[in-house]
Amino acid sequence: MSISTRHEIADIARQFGTGYIEKYRPSVKKIKVLFDILQCRTLALGGHEERCDCCNEVRYSYNSCGNRHCPKCLSTKQAIWIEKLIGQTLPVKHYHIIFTVPHVLNPVCLFDKGMYYKLLFSAVWRTLHSFGYTHYGVESGAVCVLHTWGQNLSLHPHIHCIAPAVGYSLKGGWKHIGTYDDYLYPVHQLSGTFKGKFLDSLERTLRKMGMGSEFDSLLQQAWNKKWVIFCESPLAKPEHVIRYLGQYTHRVAISNNRILSMGKTHVTFTGKDYRGRAQKKPVTLTGVEFLHRFCQHILPKRFVKIRRFGIYNHTSKRNLGLQFKPEVPIGEKENSAKKETSQEQIKRLTGFDIGQCPKCKKGRMHLVRELPRIRSPPRPLRQLIHTFLQ
Structure with missing residues (x-):
């Protein structure tokens, strides 16, 4: 069975979140984590519009939630x-x-x-x-x-x-x-x-x-x-x-790329069976049970x-008074004095150039305008997420 990235934990939370909350009555912290995952990289958190200086391609990027339990933010x-x-x-x-x-x-x-x-x-x-x-x-x-x-x-x-x-x-x-x-x-x-x-x-x-x-x-x-x-x-x-x-x-x-499919009642994902030479096998749970197990690991x-x-x-x-590393040579000190931008650091560490135009691959993306986050009217978190899941 091939892995599909079409479904994400956010999709599972949206479809089965109400059932999970009604059955297990989780803590506010667990609900907050699901709520953050639902909003992550959506217009709800705001973002920015960018334009390529070469081909005029326009890209909309939305802000991350920053929650340490979110699979998109780590x-x-x-x-x-x-x-x-x-x-x-x-x-x-x-x-x-x-x-x-x-x-x-x-x-x-x-x-x-x-x-x-x-x-x-x-x-x-x-x-x-x-x-x-x-x-x-x-x-x-x-x-x-x-x-x-x-x-x-x-x-x-x-x-x-x-x-x-x-x-x-x-x-x-x-x-x-x-x-x-x-x-x-x-x-x-x-x-x-x-x-x-x-x-x-x-x-x-x-x-x-x-x-x-x-x-x-x-x-x-x-x-x-x-x-x-x-x-x-x-x-x-x-x-x-x-x-x-x-x-x-x-x-x-669990990461999003391990999710194979999501039906009306169940979710299937890949897992290693360490009793069978660590072979990857599909694991199927009800959507509510999936969220229950996922939330058990919230710290x-x-x-x-x-x-x-x-x-x-x-x-x-x-x-x-321990010194682990020898004194850095003068030449290296001079190079290290030039601070990297966040884009340069991400490119060096991950190989992904977030400033490059995704279409022409030649131009650079420049900020056109900030997109404000959508402010929801204040109300209890349980009611808010229940409404969000409808």
């Missing part, structure tokens, strides 16, 4: 983030480590996502940090990214980490870490330590919230399960693993999903 941010991180990492091999949590704990996650994800980050770093000291006697580091979904949009919280194959020795100076460049730490020990740290902190937090008895059985099931952490052999250059990690940074649960307000720890944390670097 590609440029992703490219910029990757370039920035490559420039801030040590020029050494990096390990890719994935910390996963059993699905039996999903009800706890849904009870309080902010608490759950915060404890998850904490347990991941406390595990890596302790192993750095006990195995190599160094202050280690990591860049960690929260990823909450599986290929079928199910709730599957896990954290991707990249960790450098060096640490800062307690005696001062850099020290290589990793055994024969094959693995960073013993995976079985890493898994057991992470399991203990996460479940212990989760139990204590739930007791403080007065919810310990509510989730006792689930926590006991989690203790009885075998936890698995994946640690891949390091790649030769850090930019390789960073570009791979970049796939998970500025992404939402709490102001939650930081990308975090740096240890020698990659800005505060630690400053306290230890």
Whole structure:
């Protein structure tokens, strides 16, 4: 089955949004995300009219919503983030480590996502940090990214980490870490330590919230399960693993190009079946269930999903007086002094020249006039989006 880009998440929200709201009564934040996606790059948000200085072609461009859960608003941010991180990492091999949590704990996650994800980050770093000291006697580091979904949009919280194959020795100076460049730490020990740290902190937090008895059985099931952490052999250059990690940074649960079809009641999209050699297979859900699963991955307000720890944390670097990169040569300083325009940066990073005429490919597009956004009369958000979906 070939992939069609004719349907977007905005189309699904428009057709099934009312049913989703009536069935699940979602929070205002979730409704706001759907509302932003519906308005993204439409006249509702305003835009601008441009004209080519060569062939007089006219183009209308509409503003993006800027919501971090919108699939249309993240590609440029992703490219910029990757370039920035490559420039801030040590020029050494990096390990890719994935910390996963059993699905039996999903009800706890849904009870309080902010608490759950915060404890998850904490347990991941406390595990890596302790192993750095006990195995190599160094202050280690990591860049960690929260990823909450599986290929079928199910709730599957896990954290991707990249960790450098060096640490800062307690005696001062850099020290290589990793055994024969094959693995960073013993995976079985890493898994057991992470399991203990996460479940212990989760139990204590739930007791403080007065919810310990509510989730006792689930926590006991989690203790009885075998936890698995994946640690891949390091790649030769850090930019390789960073570009791979970049796939998970500025992404939402599903992109528009994975949507195959949308009918009167159901939506079909592609997903990898990891039980069948990661082959792509169609997944069909009702439209309401699709939106329900999509909205499960909306992060709490102001939650930081990308975090740096240890020698990659800005505060630690400053306290230890670490200098990752050699002094930039004078010639390069002069070149870097010439600031890029946003158009030049986007072209360099993505290869797409937004200022080029899409018709003649020779002229440049110039602003003719601004298009004002359409102001809707103020009313409650639920009523507003319900009206918008009619």
